[in-house]
Amino acid sequence: MPQWQHITYSNQITTEHYGKQITVGGWVQDLRNLGGISFLQLRDREGVIQITSLKKKNKELFELVASLPRESVVLVTGMVKESKEARAGFEILPDRIDVLNRAEAPLPLGVVDKVGADLDTRLNNRFMDLRKEEVRAVFQVEAKAVEGIRQFLLGNGFVEVHTPKIVAAGAEGGSTLFPIKYFDRNAYLAQSPQLYKQNLMATGFDRIFEVAHAYRAEASDTIRHIAEFISLDVELAFIESSEDIMAVAEGIAVAGIEHVRAHAQKELEILGAKLESPSAPFPRVKYKDAVEIVKGQGMRIEHGEDLGTEGEKALGEYMKREKQCELYFITEFPTSLKRGTFYAKRFDDDPETTGYFDLDYRGQEIVSGGQREHRYAVLTEQMRENNLNLESFDFYLKGFRFGMPPHGGFGFGVERYVQKMLGLSNIREAVLYPRDRARLVP
RNA sequence: GCCCCGGUAGUGUAGCGGUCUAUCAUCCGAGCCUGUCGAGCUCGGGACUCGGGUCCGAAUCCCGACCGGGGCGCCA
Numbered sequence: 020m021p022q023w024q025h026i027t028y029s030n031q032i033t034t035e036h037y038g039k040q041i042t043v044g045g046w047v048q049d050l051r052n053l054g055g056i057s058f059l060q061l062r063d064r065e066g067v068i069q070i071t072s073l074k075k076k077n078k079e080l081f082e083l084v085a086s087l088p089r090e091s092v093v094l095v096t097g098m099v100k101e102s103k104e105a106r107a108g109f110e111i112l113p114d115r116i117d118v119l120n121r122a123e124a125p126l127p128l129g130v131v132d133k134v135g136a137d138l139d140t141r142l143n144n145r146f147m148d149l150r151k152e153e154v155r156a157v158f159q160v161e162a163k164a165v166e167g168i169r170q171f172l173l174g175n176g177f178v179e180v181h182t183p184k185i186v187a188a189g190a191e192g193g194s195t196l197f198p199i200k201y202f203d204r205n206a207y208l209a210q211s212p213q214l215y216k217q218n219l220m221a222t223g224f225d226r227i228f229e230v231a232h233a234y235r236a237e238a239s240d241t242i243r244h245i246a247e248f249i250s251l252d253v254e255l256a257f258i259e260s261s262e263d264i265m266a267v268a269e270g271i272a273v274a275g276i277e278h279v280r281a282h283a284q285k286e287l288e289i290l291g292a293k294l295e296s297p298s299a300p301f302p303r304v305k306y307k308d309a310v311e312i313v314k315g316q317g318m319r320i321e322h323g324e325d326l327g328t329e330g331e332k333a334l335g336e337y338m339k340r341e342k343q344c345e346l347y348f349i350t351e352f353p354t355s356l357k358r359g360t361f362y363a364k365r366f367d368d369d370p371e372t373t374g375y376f377d378l379d380y381r382g383q384e385i386v387s388g389g390q391r392e393h394r395y396a397v398l399t400e401q402m403r404e405n406n407l408n409l410e411s412f413d414f415y416l417k418g419f420r421f422g423m424p425p426h427g428g429f430g431f432g433v434e435r436y437v438q439k440m441l442g443l444s445n446i447r448e449a450v451l452y453p454r455d456r457a458r459l460v461p
Numbered sequence: 462g463c464c465c466c467g468g469u470a471g472u473g474u475a476g477c478g479g480u481c482u483a484u485c486a487u488c489c490g491a492g493c494c495u496g497u498c499g500a501g502c503u504c505g506g507g508a509c510u511c512g513g514g515u516c517c518g519a520a521u522c523c524c525g526a527c528c529g530g531g532g533c534g535c536c537a
Contacts, residue, residue: 049498056495073495088489104496125471125489125507133499134473134487139529195536211537238462239535248537328533385537432537446537457529 026094029107030065036099037109043068044094046150047122048131052085059084061095062130062150069110070095071102076112083116090122090130090150138445145452145461156286157449160279161437163286165230167278168251168271175270177226177253182215184208184232188411197236197246208234211430214415216254217362217391220426221418225256230433240456242445243383243435247454253388254428261364261374261389264427265303265348268378268386271431272346273299276440292441301378302338302347306356309349312337323355335382350376352389361401364392364427378429380439388429395419 026044027036045063059070074081087093097113104110128136128144130151141148148154169179185201186209196207211233219227233250253267273296279287280294287294304312309330313320316333320326326334326349338344352375357363363373375389392398398419402409409416434449447453452461 051497051500052494053497053500054494056497058497060498067498069498071496075495102496104498106498127471129472129488132472132487136472137529140472233537235536237535240531241533241535242531244536250537325535328535383537387537430537435537 022094026063028065029061029063029068032068032099032107032109034101037101038098040096040098040114041111042094042096043111044119045092046130047087047089047091047093049089050084050087057081057084059087059095061093066107066152068107069102069105070097070113071100071105071110072113080113080116083118084113087118088122088124090126090147091118092120092122093118138447142447142453142458143461149451153289156283156289157437157441157443158451159286160283160290160441161433161449163279163283164275164437164440165251165433166282167274167276169230170278171270171274172228172253175226175267177228177255178224180216180219180224180227180229181231182209182212182219182229184234186214188214195235195237197234210235211250212252213362213430214412216252216428217426218415218418220254220256220393221421221423225424225426227255228253233430238456242447243438245434245446245450245453245455248435248446248450249433251431251433252428253431254426256424256426258390258425258427261350261376261427264388264390264429265350265376265378266300268348268376268388268429268431269299269301269346272301272378272380272386272436273297275436279440290441294440297346298344302342302344303350303376304334304338304347305351306349306353307351309334323353325356331379331384332382335379338379339381345381346378348376348378350374352376359405361405361407362391362398363401364390365401374427378431380436383435383439384432385435385439386429386431388427390425390427393419393423393425395423 025042027041029043043061043063045061047059048062048067049060051058055074057072061068061070072081072084094117095111095113096115097111099109100112101108102110126147128140128147130147185206187206195210199206199208212229212231216227216229229252230249232247234247236246237244255267258264276294276297280296307322309326310320310322313326313330313333316337318330318333320330338347351372354365354371354373357373357375360375363375366372366374373389377384378386392401399409399416402412434446437449438446443449
């Protein structure tokens with residue numbers, strides 16, 4: 020058996036192992052040398068094991084242990100012994116220690132130091148930061164959330180697709196596009212799979228989703244913006260209204276949380292996050308009612324204005340307080356606020372209003388979507404309103420001329436979802452290697 | 462992009478014109494200790510972002526650069 024398969028994880032050790040020899044491997048988290056006895060806390064993927072050495076039993080081995088700098092990588096082969104003093108209920112008495120890699124000192128960032136570190140320092144040394152279980156737990160939760168969402172979508176007949184991230188034109192304004200060199204031409208990083216997922220609605224793939232990076236060159240320095248984020252995009256055809264889309268968005272939000280609750284209980288505990296089952300259906304608050312609620316909270320806002328960050332927060336507090344609700348839709352956004360979203364379908368009997376919605380989680384937008392305009396003539400008219408050059412959207416528009424069913428969809432911000440779920444103060448905490456206006460490394 | 466705030470040992474901080482050969486913790490090194498797990502004890506080590514300026518004197522005040530934090534706009 021290869022060495023890596025021979026290693027026992029800390030959480031796999033049971034009373035069955037007591038009195039037997041095993042091999043464990045990991046990082047030297049901490050070392051206490053009391054003179055005649057020493058305790059090495061060895062951390063692996065799953066937890067921490069105590070390695071107890073006695074000087075009188077093996078002086079050479081004892082001195083080797085004592086010389087190990089923290090965060091060195093070692094393999095320890097020894098006997099598992101039941102112990103009342105050890106936290107895990109057992110400890111390992113080493114027969115052999117292989118030092119695979121000695122760590123330098125001082126560490127750029129302490130893993131178990133009794134002092135904090137700024138997020139910037141942590142991100143600059145992310146590999147060290149990720150040795151902390153509470154940091155890794157965030158990404159375990161994210162993985163479980165996405166797993167739950169995938170299961171939900173696959174179970175409902177959605178097909179997972181992958182669309183290009185190197186594109187010729189953007190779905191929205193050009194200002195938020197990252198230009199790149201594409202051989203001898205200019206191209207951009209995709210800010211959204213919008214045009215492609217709509218194009219796919221004309222193919223027979225009538226229910227699709229994609230989990231992929233999206234790139235936004237927004238000059239936004241906030242705790243909820245990053246230049247590269249995971250967009251979970253959904254599009255489905257043969258719908259009758261934006262309500263059909265909302266039902267899917269709701270299903271996703273519930274599925275992610277429920278899957279995390281069921282499969283990441285340990286991580287939630289580590290993070291101290293209390294995550295309750297959301298009750299569906301989520302409330303639908305029409306934009307015009309949202310304006311009144313925000314006004315009622317003492318804020319100055321007029322109908323037709325964007326709610327703004329503070330308005331969104333105020334609405335979030337209101338929904339929590341009055342409706343005991345953390346997830347809710349803001350629906351029927353006025354056309355005036357969605358004019359840039361040229362593909363948004365306006366109500367036939369009220370062209371000043373769209374079926375577009377946001378899904379907010381604790382006062383923060385995590386989803387935006389709605390029914391699209393699938394009629395070629397109306398769509399091109401709305402694009403002209405935006406002074407768009409129709410020729411550069413040729414591939415997109417062609418899809419509408421030869422059989423395009425009514426459809427709609429949304430984009431779901433995975434990191435924002437996880438951030439809100441866990442109450443993280445900065446979205447960067449929910450990204451392994453975040454990219455923002457200032458950060459390109461690591 | 463706009464508006465506030467901040468940059469002091471590896472890490473996190475105190476100090477905010479002279480008493481700073483700069484505080485505390487953590488950390489690192491040497492030593493003592495056979496049950497530690499926020500170990501304890503003794504000794505030692507390590508820092509004022511950079512460039513101008515004001516002043517008898519600058520970590521401290523002013524200007525600029527660079528870096529960081531937060532808010533707003535915008536958005537996932």
